Amino acid sequence: MSTPAFRFTLFVAICLSVSSAFAAVNFEKDLLPVITKKCIECHKAPFEENGKKKEPKAGLRLDASWAILKGSENGPVLTPGAPDKSGIYESVMLPKDDDGHMPSKGEDLTPAEIKLLKTWIEEGANFGGWVGSVAGMPAGAQTESAKPFKPRPHDLFYASLEKEVKPLSDDLLAKAKAAGAQVAPVKVESPLVRVDFLTGVSKCDDAKVVAILPIKENIVQLDLGRTIITDGALKTLAQLPRLVSLDLRQTKITDAGLEALIGLKKLESLNLYGTDITDAGLKHLAKIKSLKNVYLWQSKATKAGVKQLASAIPGLKASIE
Numbered sequence: 001m002s003t004p005a006f007r008f009t010l011f012v013a014i015c016l017s018v019s020s021a022f023a024a025v026n027f028e029k030d031l032l033p034v035i036t037k038k039c040i041e042c043h044k045a046p047f048e049e050n051g052k053k054k055e056p057k058a059g060l061r062l063d064a065s066w067a068i069l070k071g072s073e074n075g076p077v078l079t080p081g082a083p084d085k086s087g088i089y090e091s092v093m094l095p096k097d098d099d100g101h102m103p104s105k106g107e108d109l110t111p112a113e114i115k116l117l118k119t120w121i122e123e124g125a126n127f128g129g130w131v132g133s134v135a136g137m138p139a140g141a142q143t144e145s146a147k148p149f150k151p152r153p154h155d156l157f158y159a160s161l162e163k164e165v166k167p168l169s170d171d172l173l174a175k176a177k178a179a180g181a182q183v184a185p186v187k188v189e190s191p192l193v194r195v196d197f198l199t200g201v202s203k204c205d206d207a208k209v210v211a212i213l214p215i216k217e218n219i220v221q222l223d224l225g226r227t228i229i230t231d232g233a234l235k236t237l238a239q240l241p242r243l244v245s246l247d248l249r250q251t252k253i254t255d256a257g258l259e260a261l262i263g264l265k266k267l268e269s270l271n272l273y274g275t276d277i278t279d280a281g282l283k284h285l286a287k288i289k290s291l292k293n294v295y296l297w298q299s300k301a302t303k304a305g306v307k308q309l310a311s312a313i314p315g316l317k318a319s320i321e
Contacts, residue, residue: 025120028130034113045135064132066141080125083118084188167191179211196223206232216240225249231257250274255281268292279305286312294318
């Protein structure tokens with residue numbers, strides 16, 4: 001039989017174990033060693049080597065909290081609470097052969113290290129008082145943390161579309177790519193994808209569009225611009241239940257073909273630039289109440305027809321010139 005002292009000791013051990021399991025990531029203790037070992041070589045303050053000044057890659061420094069918050073020459077890389085909005089996380093998740101994959105040389109982050117980075121961002125990206133190098137630090141630079149992420153309405157909309165959607169299997173992705181499609185997630189770790197045929201627009205016909213039907217549940221963005229599709233392809237597109245953005249610029253679709261799109265209840269953006277679409281086709285579009293943007297530059301639609309379309313869908317922005 002256990003003694004009171006033993007039971008007390010066991011209770012304390014359990015409490016400490018639980019506390020440790022739910023402890024926040026300590027940046028300086030847990031994550032900084034990983035960054036120092038695998039990232040700092042290319043992302044530290046400018047220095048001279050063999051008489052030449054070496055700048056941090058992409059203008060991004062990871063040797064100071066204020067520098068990480070400043071970001072790279074392309075903008076911010078860290079959005080507290082949102083790993084999928086943080087370039088510092090997205091870059092380590094890219095395929096090894098992607099130009100944006102990080103680290104670009106040397107040893108990759110392990111799955112455990114990537115999970116640690118993700119968790120730190122999800123918890124708010126708190127540096128815990130760590131500042132790091134002050135070389136080149138501007139006066140008044142932010143050193144604590146960035147502003148918490150606030151999802152935009154569009155982010156929330158995509159999040160709602162992700163429900164009950166399973167990630168695509170390697171087999172389905174391979175078949176879509178074999179048909180000439182380029183498939184990419186709309187954001188890190190999302191099952192929703194963007195599809196285009198930009199590397200083979202002259203070969204993308206109605207049959208190639210049929211080939212992407214096995215992944216129809218996951219497609220939210222589709223670019224068929226400059227392809228050789230006909231109205232037949234639009235009948236196939238009517239089967240994409242989560243299609244939000246559709247680019248049909250400079251294709252040979254007709255007014256009659258647009259009728260097939262009426263059933264796309266999630267469609268928000270439609271690009272008809274450089275097509276032969278007239279006011280007759282816009283009458284079909286007027287029945288797609290989810291539309292928010294329609295691009296009609298260099299089409300055969302008239303200002304009067306566009307005005308009538310805009311009046312049929314409150315809040316619609318229809319651009320004709």
